[in-house]
Amino acid sequence: MHEEIIEKLRKENELLRQTHTEADLYYAKMKELEIYQAQLVKLLTEIEEKSQKVIVLFEGRDAAGKGSLIGSISQYLNPKHCRSVALGKPTDEERSQWYFQKYIKHFPRGGELVLFDRSWYNRAMVEPVFGFCTQNEYELFLDTVTNFEDSFTKHGTRLIKIYLSVSKEIQNERFEKRRTDPLRQWKLSEIDMQAQAMWNEFTQKKRIMLERTHTPESPWHIIRSNDKHKARIEAMKLILRELDFQVEDSTVDLKADENILVSVEAEILG
Template sequence: MSKLIENAAVDLTIGGKVRTFDVDDPKLPDWVDDKALSSGGYPYEEKFDKDEYEDTLEKLQVELVKAQFWLQETGHRVIAVFEGRDAAGKGGSIFATRAYLNPRSARVVALSKPTETERGQWYYQRYVTNFPTAGEFVMFDRSWYNRAGVEPVMGFCTPEQYEDFLNETPHFEKMVITEGIHFFKFWLDIGREMQIKRFHDRRHDPLKIWKLSPMDIAALNRWDDYTEKRNRMLKATHTQKAPWTILRSNDKRRARLNLIRHILSTLDYAGKDKIAIGERDARIIGEGPKFLGID
């Protein structure tokens, strides 16, 4: 396979040791493979059983179809924001949530970088344009929270724009709630070694290689910067009306099941089967910065 990224080998300081990682090397280093699942304090030693996952997911997807019928009948609206570091599992979680929903009223919004016209608008404007009408379920694959993470870390906004965003966003989201929209904010959290492993997996899977970009590799040495911005974002924008729901996502299966359970448990739709939904795993899902030990 041809070289994908120039300067793909990077030196990373992890646990006080300098490690060299070359995403183009087909062999995943042992120091990554051995610690990927447990990285970031993940509470389980093994992934969730695949057969049990598929059986449970199907039951939850049946409930999602019921919830969509309820939305269409009542005119209720849902927004779900999916955020997290690169390779945290946002796209897969969205896919699992939307798989059997009617695409006419269950939309995914994944905006590219703003146009010249959009850069001259109110920052939130292009997102508001994609908000749901009556009966719709809109999922944002990244959102206005770009300004709380990638933009300040990579220098795509000014310090003043960043500070303004942290101050203004709780007020913006209060308007969303006041409007009567069911509003979910999900942060998918992964450990450092797990992120590296997933980057490597993407590089060497011909079906997923498109997901890996030079910016992903550039971000590897900015882990601490992203962590600092994540912590500030959670503390500044976690509110009673618009809380952050955190999912430990080193195991995508557990994360997806608990994410969907949270949506279904929150919505008061007709015909809800609480047994099929099951209980959320308090070791995997929690609320706000304290769940990640952020003071």
């Protein structure tokens, strides 16, 4: 009896220790995140004052962490000068229009940052894999998208293209959480259910997209997102660097983590 009580207390203490450690780790991550979120607040003020127009688009497989990353970036930003855009299925009217038209109407005005949760690059991966566009529409997109981007960047809109790269194993773990967690079930869609089975098809389309649309004027930035926290930090540092933000605090390091931010070539080969 005495031994059973001791064992019970041991288990309770171990659980308490683990919980305390997890809470400490979570708090430490949030504090680290806030350092870069504070710099983004200053950056947005600079964008507003200089009347800059900035687009950051986020692509990647389902469950790569796009939505939560955008939420972390925009968490403390003034909604008058920062918007997130996540477009649904095209309407009949939009299907009859020039493909890029529905995206253009969401572009930033002067002094605004717009974050696209998926973008016109739907036509490079999701649409051809699931048959939502024709082969001719797919090829036309690949032939014209970089010219489209050149046209608006040359007129003063800054563009940062981020691809979040998640492994098949981690994607499956995140899907499983969506299936079993009532708070996450709304995230699970029919397309999600097929994503694992069509992994190779997405990989092929991703490779073609990166090969055809990664240019010196409009490059892709690949961020490994198996670790969501590290991906969030790396994305924030990347945005600050790309927009030439001068950090006044010498303790804030914007140097890239090469284990998280990798080259397009590495992503294609991987």
